[in-house]
Amino acid sequence: MSNPENILVCDGLVKIFKTEEVEVMALQGLDLQIKKGELVAIIGKSGSGKSTLLNMIGGLERPTAGRIYVDGKDLFAMTEAQLVSYRQNTVGFVWQNSAQNLFPYLNALQNVEAPLYFKKMSEKARREKAMELLKRTGIDHKAMSYPTQLSGGEQQRVAIAVALAMDPKILLADEPTGAVDSKTSDMIQDLFRKLNEELGLTIIIVTHDISLANKVSRVIMVSDGKISTEKIMKEDYRKKLDELSTENLKEMDSHEEYSVLDKARRVQLSEEVLKEAGIDSHMVRVEVVDGKIIISK
Ligand SMILES: Nc1ncnc2c1ncn2[C@@H]1O[C@H](COP(=O)(O)OP(=O)(O)OP(=O)(O)O)[C@@H](O)[C@H]1O
Ligand SMILES: [Mg+2]
Structure with a gap:
């Protein structure tokens, strides 16, 4: 919150979903800071x-407890009108299911133009801006095609152009490469990196796709509604990222993994780490030896 470089701060987010039979605690006090760009x-x-986390950052879901600050502003302290404006102007969303992103009865260009009707713009300016965005996402040659005439990857390119139409500060993507093959997924990943570099856009991508995660400078692992570990890309790998092919990159060790120490000084250990250390009980011994903390049976 105090660091002005942070465009997004999640502070102790809790989300409980109540259904008739059960209560699910989807987020359990999640903390996260993301810097601009x-x-x-x-x-x-x-x-x-x-x-759940992404929808909350997008202003679509209210937390049961905790706060989200965007550019220092408390998101859920906003009035309903301010929140609507936030969803329209500050964040852009790309969903996994491309059908959810696009109007089926509009062509690609009209889909990108649609959000721009909220802005005071001439018809010509609107069309030019939409065309420019389709160019930026590499799909301007299909501007007149309808979603059903486009492949999954092409639809996602249009969807990204739609999400960029209102010049958002943060682009949120939930499994954007979930429904496309690996080659298309590579192309979409490169597009995200390009948008990040060229526009300085802050981008948060939820993914199952390990190859996508390997190309990103910071990877956050959520487990049981909290952040357990973070992986930061190694500097030498980052330098080689543009030069080497995906195949060669697979051979390299890309990231350094860190466990997250939360505000209550808790660290979450993965099942793999515990297994490797032969720890199977819920009680562990903690001691400091030579400035290192040792956890053992
Ligand atoms: N609207 C809802 N009502 C009740 N429970 C919900 C609702 N949305 C999510 N949940 C529950 O909250 C938990 C977290 O769901 P969430 O969709 O955030 O998971 P996820 O990490 O995105 O999973 P996936 O990788 O399968 O998309 C799950 O146990 C889910 O069943
Ligand atoms: Mg999900």
């Missing part, structure tokens, strides 16, 4: 709370 991937098992 960062490109971040969020990974985690199914049901870990990734979409």
Whole structure:
């Protein structure tokens, strides 16, 4: 909150979904800070709370407890009208299911123009802006095609252009490469990196796609509604990213993994780490030896 470089701060987010029979705690006190211009991937098992988090950042879902600050403003302290404006102007959303992103009865160009009707713009300016966005996402040659005439990857390119139409500060994408093959997924990943570099846009991508996560400078792992580990890209790998092919990059060790120490000084250990250390009980011994903390049976 105090760091002005942070465009987004999530502070102790809790989300409880109540249905008739059960209560699900989708987020369990999640803390997260994202700097302006960062490109971040969020990974985690199914049901870990990734979409819930993204929807909350998008202003679509209210937390049960905790706060989200965007550019220092408390998102859920806003009036309903301010929140509507936030959803329209500050964040752009790309969903996994391309059908959810596009109007089927409008062609690609008209889809990108649609959000621009909220702005005071001449028809000509609107058309030019939409065309420019389609060019930026590399799909201007299909401007007159309808969604059903486009492949999954092409639809996602149009969807990204739609999400950029209102010049958002933050682009949110929930499994944007979930429904396309690996080659198309590579193209979409490169597009996200390009948009991040050229526009300085802050981008948060939820993904199952490990190859996508490997190309991103910061990877956040959500487990059981909290952030457990973060991976930061190694500097030498970052330098080679543009030069080497995806195949060669796979051979390299891309990221350094860190466990997250939360505000209550808790660290979450993965099942793999515990297994490797032969720890199977819920009680562990903690000692400091030579400035290192040792956790053992
Ligand atoms: N509207 C809802 N009502 C009740 N429970 C919900 C609702 N939305 C999500 N949940 C529950 O909250 C938990 C987190 O769901 P969420 O969709 O955030 O997971 P996810 O990490 O996005 O999973 P996936 O990778 O499968 O998309 C799950 O246990 C889910 O069943
Ligand atoms: Mg999800």
